[in-house]
Amino acid sequence: MIQFNKISKDPPYIIFKDMYKKSLEANQNNIEAICISSFSESKKEVNARYVNLKFINDKEFIFFSNYNSPKSQDFESHNQISGLFFWNSINVQIRMKAYIKKTSQEFNQKYFFDRSVEKNASAISSYQSKQIDSYNQVIENFNRSLKNDDLKKCPEYWGGYSFVPYYFEFWEGHESRINKREAFDMIDGVWKQSFLQP
Numbered sequence: 001m002i003q004f005n006k007i008s009k010d011p012p013y014i015i016f017k018d019m020y021k022k023s024l025e026a027n028q029n030n031i032e033a034i035c036i037s038s039f040s041e042s043k044k045e046v047n048a049r050y051v052n053l054k055f056i057n058d059k060e061f062i063f064f065s066n067y068n069s070p071k072s073q074d075f076e077s078h079n080q081i082s083g084l085f086f087w088n089s090i091n092v093q094i095r096m097k098a099y100i101k102k103t104s105q106e107f108n109q110k111y112f113f114d115r116s117v118e119k120n121a122s123a124i125s126s127y128q129s130k131q132i133d134s135y136n137q138v139i140e141n142f143n144r145s146l147k148n149d150d151l152k153k154c155p156e157y158w159g160g161y162s163f164v165p166y167y168f169e170f171w172e173g174h175e176s177r178i179n180k181r182e183a184f185d186m187i188d189g190v191w192k193q194s195f196l197q198p
């Protein structure tokens, strides 16, 4: 589930929330799963992975991750990303483009405090995406953290990322491929709406 906090009343946000509601009512699995694509300037390489979108605060989309992970290194080198939802229960795709930044340490600490100790032990004990000898080692690291670490204190290498899209595209699948595509471009502080051919 995504938590909406005073979501913006701008047209793309109204459409987003309406589609989210319909998808939720249609029992969409993993409704919060968003594919985030990033680019590494040094490697000249694009990469993508799913994360769970936790909040929409006004215009900001927020998820959490490890700040030393490959995705974080990509964001450091190139702060422009794309985000992608596909809600198959209602046959909708939502594409976004945005600039990404870290959330504040206070925000991270508050969110971390409210999470389960198990999730926090997992976050604390993982050097995300680094190679490890075995899966058993992962479990040992997790158990050691569960026993020894302060599981309510957010480590500085873990926290949120926030992005405010400057582009949205809503794709609705229809019969005979007469799909509806509606785009919103933020130009000089104003949303420019258009329809795209399928």
Ligand SMILES: Cc1cc2nc3c(=O)[nH]c(=O)nc-3n(C[C@H](O)[C@H](O)[C@H](O)COP(=O)(O)O)c2cc1C
Binding pocket: 030, 033, 047, 048, 049, 050, 051, 052, 053, 063, 064, 065, 066, 069, 070, 071, 072, 128, 129
């Ligand atoms: C549905 C789903 C949700 C996920 N949610 C998160 C998340 O919220 N944060 C996160 O760091 N990784 C999440 N992951 C794992 C990432 O896809 C990825 O494996 C990990 O973040 C390492 O990515 P990186 O090497 O590109 O940094 C999720 C994976 C799936 C399949």
